Amino acid sequence: LCPMFPEYDVIVVGAGHAGCEAAAAAANMGSRVLLVTMNMQTIAQMSCNPAMGGIAKGQIVREIDAMGGYSGIVSDRSTIQFRMLNRSKGPAMWSPRTQNDRMLFAAVWREMLEQTPNVDFYQDMVKGLLVKDGRVEGVQTGLGHDIKAKAVVLTNGTFLNGVIHIGEKQFGGGRVAEKAATGITEQLVSLGFESDRLKTGTPPRIDGRSLDYSKMTEQKGDDEVVGFSYLPTPRVQPQAQRSCWITYTSPEVHEVLKTGFDRSPMYQGRIQGVGPRYCPSIEDKINRFAERERHQLFVEPEGWNTVEIYVNGFSTSLPESVQFEALRMVPGFENCRMFRPGYAIEYDYFPPTQLRYSLETKLIGNLFFAGQINGTTGYEEAACQGLMAGINAHRKATGQDPLILKRSEAYIGVLIDDLISKGTEEPYRMFTSRAEFRTLLRQDNADLRLTELSYRLGLASQERMDRVLDKKAGVEKVKTMTAELTLEPEEVNGFLEARDSAPLTQKQRVQQLLLRPGITFPDLFRQVPKVAAVFGGFSEETLEQADIQLKYDVYIQKERELVDRMSQMEDLPIPDNFNYDKVHALSAEARQKFGRIRPGTLGQASRISGVTPSDVQILMVYMGR
Amino acid sequence: LCPMFPEYDVIVVGAGHAGCEAAAAAANMGSRVLLVTMNMQTIAQMSCNPAMGGIAKGQIVREIDAMGGYSGIVSDRSTIQFRMLNRSKGPAMWSPRTQNDRMLFAAVWREMLEQTPNVDFYQDMVKGLLVKDGRVEGVQTGLGHDIKAKAVVLTNGTFLNGVIHIGEKQFGGGRVAEKAATGITEQLVSLGFESDRLKTGTPPRIDGRSLDYSKMTEQKGDDEVVGFSYLPTPRVQPQAQRSCWITYTSPEVHEVLKTGFDRSPMYQGRIQGVGPRYCPSIEDKINRFAERERHQLFVEPEGWNTVEIYVNGFSTSLPESVQFEALRMVPGFENCRMFRPGYAIEYDYFPPTQLRYSLETKLIGNLFFAGQINGTTGYEEAACQGLMAGINAHRKATGQDPLILKRSEAYIGVLIDDLISKGTEEPYRMFTSRAEFRTLLRQDNADLRLTELSYRLGLASQERMDRVLDKKAGVEKVKTMTAELTLEPEEVNGFLEARDSAPLTQKQRVQQLLLRPGITFPDLFRQVPKVAAVFGGFSEETLEQADIQLKYDVYIQKERELVDRMSQMEDLPIPDNFNYDKVHALSAEARQKFGRIRPGTLGQASRISGVTPSDVQILMVYMGR
Ligand SMILES: Cc1cc2nc3c(=O)[nH]c(=O)nc-3n(C[C@H](O)[C@H](O)[C@H](O)COP(=O)(O)OP(=O)(O)OC[C@H]3O[C@@H](n4cnc5c(N)ncnc54)[C@H](O)[C@@H]3O)c2cc1C
């Protein structure tokens, strides 16, 4: 064997979002890691939009951060705009989102990885795995090296036999102007894996100097930049943020787009892969929602110092001249110039039902898959799988049990459970609606949920752990103090009036006041001198956390109980010969699937795709619960 | 024709050093420019070493800057280390050199281009030219667009049918992990162009964390950062600079390298292209200089925040494991880890004798070639050709005469004259020895030589012109004042003694003093209060310039006269039937070549490759001069 490489604990193939998190996690736990990637100049490249987080995805980034992953820190350090989406809804829906400087994002990732001891780098294409007796033992590279490792994590993204489509043109590539990766799919299939094709797409990029922003609506960043990381990472100054703009398509735009349908790779059947339902191309949108007269477009800058613009919502693989003509009819785009056209890409993925909950493959021991290769879409989805695969590759390499997050612990748990138990036939992305316990899985408490777990595994740092303990203690103390501190009517009625809330007639505890809708702790703190005096020593984050815990206590308790009941049920056996046909209350789909799959436990039954919570409750009743 | 693109004045193909300068120059002169490049994420990528300038090349960068090109500014803004090479020699040899942050260099270039009005960008591969009646009318792209322009500049670098070699492996590519460009060579050849193959190579990149710097010699940056640009561009703070290190190969290293010769693409004849004689691979060096026991290696950081290291002097295409084993025997590299192997690349070029002095091709009107495609090597060589091609493409598109720099005006003039008149059969790089008037062509006076010329053409800005006028006036004033100001022995003898220079016995003019070797104006200024008081209002640059002009006045005058004599001779006709065989004093090579080529004028004779200045002087004598 070639002496160029030592035997590694973990080899990670691919330096996208999944691969970077995997390498960092395994290395930080103590594994000696090699990160092999085709081009070291594209480490942590954002293939599509220059943004992180958003609804449900923002929660994932905070979870990654809480566990000691890097995506949150990298995003904070490269933010050009921050917004907390859904602020007007309950805190379970709050979702942080950053717009990022594309080049800076990649540069910071690379810098952080380089500063991680135990991560080695190597630029080469992995074209096969070394497999012996059903276990992976390393990788084989295009330059002909056999590199040994105890565990291997594949994170090939969209590169496996990638084919790019623009109108009637098609050519091989993993991203535009980058080569595709070959060999791995073929070998895995020969080993018994099942693979299939998916597709995704990206919109054209525009010269910002050619746009008329006066015809669009400006969307500024938040006044307060919360950010992702629970560590005190430097964040963008609120007033320094860059704006995005909003504009719309129109029936005329749609008409022009339709003129390209006869040359569309999708409608012509040249693309076989299934595309992301929830991040559809503009041609999909005007087809599926024929009744809609317009679709929203977000016009987003690609960085601090570039005029390149990303047209969010206009993903397309129509012929380039059609893309261009249609864009020119969009308000503000009358004189637009195109830097690069939108395109679609088709690639191989491996249906994730072939994995264990640890993300190890069932067929080949010590081989892990993470990211787009598992049929997901999105940076955050990829990154969190990378983190988990990195953790579990390290644990496998050191003979320890895997870490498996529950659906009630983290969106990450929901995502992996969905993938493993239900599989996916179209690119999977996260939504809040996929989580049944979303009151528990908030963006503000990912650290309280996950940091200790990760710390015990040796991943989250002492600093993180200390901060969590401080936050916990602070919140408890604040909660107790709110039960003790009372306010006289004259101390608070002015404030209450200003907030359209009924005035006090007699003194009341702060805790009681906080239960009122529209009254938040940070607000009270800022407006009422007595409150400010008493709670002066606590951070805004602590006050807000206490506020949420107090306000939503009832809901949180309810969900906790549900979790408990469900987890008791989880292992409740279903008799082998149970006759589902007799249970008429079940939906037809559930009856059929239960009959065919014959789940062994209620838990397993609940996770079958197409089965609704009410089907499960009906089953529960029949099982005598 | 596709409505996506307007008709451009100038289309530049390729965004390497040549293409970027060409686009900027043409646009700044008023042309509407389209820069088409295969990947907008690799604009101004440094393919090989992260450094600009150096001997003769530093002079070129300053010339580019003096004319209003961007390379100097970009280099200054991304400098991690500055050194003025050859400081101990005469000022004609002084050569500024920067070590650069690779990513920042590309980012700054892109930012400056984006901020240049009139430059549009488009990401696509140009696969052919639109040619009609012997004139180019635009380009055809891989996505199928015909884009029209009055002039086209090709700057394809190493991408035309590029083939990469590492040991016995070979694969297509324009740089590692980037696709090669196809189509253009084939079309040009079918139009009657001659093309050939050249090759170049790059060393492996190493993980700086794996090196032991205590075994190497540190090389710090200069205490004073002069930089390239004549504009007040921000420069790196001297104390912030990053160090490089020096180490050496050894007979053991050479022995290991030799074990790979039987698998070397060069020695096995798999590479046909000729490599750069003056930037040879390490295998070339140990072959050609078999008597040398060691070769110097410069260990250079790739940027501010990266651990990636460039091993300058170790360019190689030997099998990777041989590269690795050999490196491990180099002091300081005992435990080194490799990020990416060195490799060689073969590509098409077009012998530059097919060009006019304007860099327009002789065969196809309005088509210009610049950079590596002309058989040169090096960023600076490419950039200055790009600048000239950009200027001349603009002038052609607007019906004006080309700008042609003389050999006595600029290294750029020397370079283009060498290429056009002599051609090149191996990658051409610049040396001070190629310039016969190097006392005139100094790095300190590129602005005095070139800015006004460029300003008159509408390229160099008013700010540049004003600064040159100020500098000129200041220098004249200083020179006059040095003739007037006298110093008494007691005012200067302490200083003279400290500089080992004979003390004065009576008062002397400053001008006289400055003629002494070892006495410089800036030094005198700093050490002698009276001088400081009188010249306090002048910049260090002005004092230094006056100093150089005074000290080297005799040499400068001599060279000016030679230039005049030569330019008179330039057109001196040589009789058609002149019998060279009779002129025994001529070198055999000159006699033979003159006889074959039969130059029409003495100027033409002087530019034939292999002809020495003394051959020309002998001819002159025979012609009765
Ligand atoms: C055109 C396009 C459009 C997209 N649009 C969207 C969208 O609209 N919404 C959305 O949510 N997501 C979108 N995505 C998906 C998003 O980019 C991915 O989800 C995310 O980048 C996946 O991360 P990853 O780490 O799995 O893979 P990637 O980010 O693709 O990274 C894969 C890495 O592996 C390397 N690699 C691959 N094979 C090998 C090999 N054999 N040897 C060595 N290295 C290898 C590659 O060089 C790369 O560094 C899009 C992707 C593309 C390409």
Ligand SMILES: Cc1cc2nc3c(=O)[nH]c(=O)nc-3n(C[C@H](O)[C@H](O)[C@H](O)COP(=O)(O)OP(=O)(O)OC[C@H]3O[C@@H](n4cnc5c(N)ncnc54)[C@H](O)[C@@H]3O)c2cc1C
């Ligand atoms: C491996 C390697 C090693 C080198 N080693 C040295 C060295 O040791 N010393 C030295 O002095 N120089 C070296 N060089 C050369 C140096 O990189 C070049 O001289 C310099 O980069 C040339 O600049 P350029 O602008 O001519 O071309 P490049 O910098 O090569 O740029 C060409 C550009 O054109 C684009 N392009 C090409 N074809 C097309 C097309 N058809 N359509 C659209 N875009 C296109 C490419 O994407 C690229 O952006 C090396 C180069 C390489 C690749």
